[in-house]
Amino acid sequence: MDEKWNALAKYNLWKGNTFPLGLERTSYLDKVEGFVGNSLIKVLVGQRRSGKSYILRQIAARLVSERGIHPRNILYVNKEYLEFDFIDDYRVLEEVYRLYRERLKPQGRVYLFLDEIQNVEGWERFVNSHAQDFVEPCELFISGSNSKLLSSELATLLSGRYVEFQVFPYSYGEYLRLTGQPADRESCLSYLQIGGLPELHNLIGDDSRRQYVASIKDTVLLRDIVERKPVRDVKLLDDLFVYLVNNASNILSIQNVVNFFKSKGRNASYDTLSNYLGYIEEAFLAHKADRYQIKGKEVVAGHGKYYLNDLSFKNYLYPGFGYGVGYLLENAVYLDLRRSGYAVYTGSVRGKEVDFVGIKGDRTVYVQVAYLMEAGQTLEREYAPLRAINDSYEKYVVSMDEVSFPSLEGIRHVQAWRLGSLLLDG
Secondary structure, three states: OHHHHHHHHHOOOOOOOOOOOOOOOHHHHHHHHOOOOOOOEEEEEOOOOOOHHHHHHHHHHHHHHHHOOOHHHEEEEEOOOHHHOOOOEHHHHHHHHHHHHHHHOOOOOEEEEEEOHHHOEOHHHHHHHHHOOOOOOEEEEEEEOOHHHHHHOHHHHOOOOEEEEEOOOOOHHHHHHHHOOOOOHHHHHHHHHHOOOHHHHHOOOHHHHHHHHHHHHHHHHHHHHHOOOOOOOHHHHHHHHHHHHHHOOOOEEHHHHHHHHHHOOOOOOHHHHHHHHHHHHHOOOEEEEEEEEOOOOEEEEEEEEEEEOOOHHHHHHOHHHOOOHHHHHHHHHHHHHHHOOOEEEEEEEOOEEEEEEEEEOOEEEEEEEOOOOOOHHHHHHHHHHHHOOOOOOEEEEEEOOOOOOOOEOOEEEEEHHHHHHHHHHO
16 A cells, blocks of 8 residues: 555655646646636547646646645546556546545545546546545546547546547647747748657657657557557558558548558458548547538538648658648648637538638638749639638638738738637637
8 A cells, every 4th residue: 555655645746746847838728727616527638648648737736836726635647657557447546546535634625637547447437426526526637548438438428527628739839939939931841840749859860759759659559549449450550540641631532542452452341441540530640621511511421631640740750752841731730720629621612622621619711721822823723712612701821931922802821830829819
């Protein structure tokens, strides 16, 4: 029992300890802040190594520094630490919680931070019980890296008593805060050519970054997918992810993917590839933007584009595919829209393709992405799909041009390094 207690004391704030906090991710902290003080379970989901643990610790630190919560009223457990390997199911987690209450005797509301909770069997029983306990009131903040466990099944597992926050790697704005660079074309190019995984920015040199990104990809594929899903062909799963990297920003259907692998002599059925694509999405390695018919305002099932959760997978693992900055920029714009809270689709109107349709509440934005628009033909090509849309919603063309082009028929040109604040502010 003392060994378990020592593990808890080591990673908590009770004896004057401090948390490593990293770059303060204010956008997430502010979102969560609006839900502090109620019984809703706060759930952070996202790909491994995207910064969820740091955000949980930052929330806990804010409770102490800004709300005056006593450190003994905070319990933090990270299931990725070896010291907590013994917490393998909800019963053991309950024993740990009881040990904490007996030793520290916290007064009033307790704040529980449970990191990578999917590694505790039956975790939802513990969480549901304590979230509703009015005798020993608790407020729970949990994180996980598997969206099947912590997204599509949350409504069932937690009976609707939760609010979910999806965590992405660093945004361009966070990159600027981290590096102290100004918002301009040079820093934007630098961000696009590195990526947003937080630890990347503590590494020096392409070799060390390449090894790090490869280890993340392999860990996600093996631990979040192969160990939990009925994957019979691990090589096919890996090759499918490579295919998505190679074809990000292209309209795809599952049949397209089946045909590609059959052309390579691979035995891959429609159902198998459909399942594997779902697993990759569930592990947050990639995201699908479904096709959206703008005129009829309806989603078309079966077709869409896939975008990577971070540009580093392309930059460091598969840089030889011949895609330029425009490929990276389109992927980055997709992630910007998602970070800003939009549901994102790829649009179609009168036979023309619109890169993105972003919908958030009663706000809709149409976004076209181009690397450079200096040539007149490029300018016309990028504006044409937006001009074909017959409504009054916001329309933008995003590019890396040093000069800013004038608005045309209500369509605004936005330099890529200025997009993030525009999406948030309108």
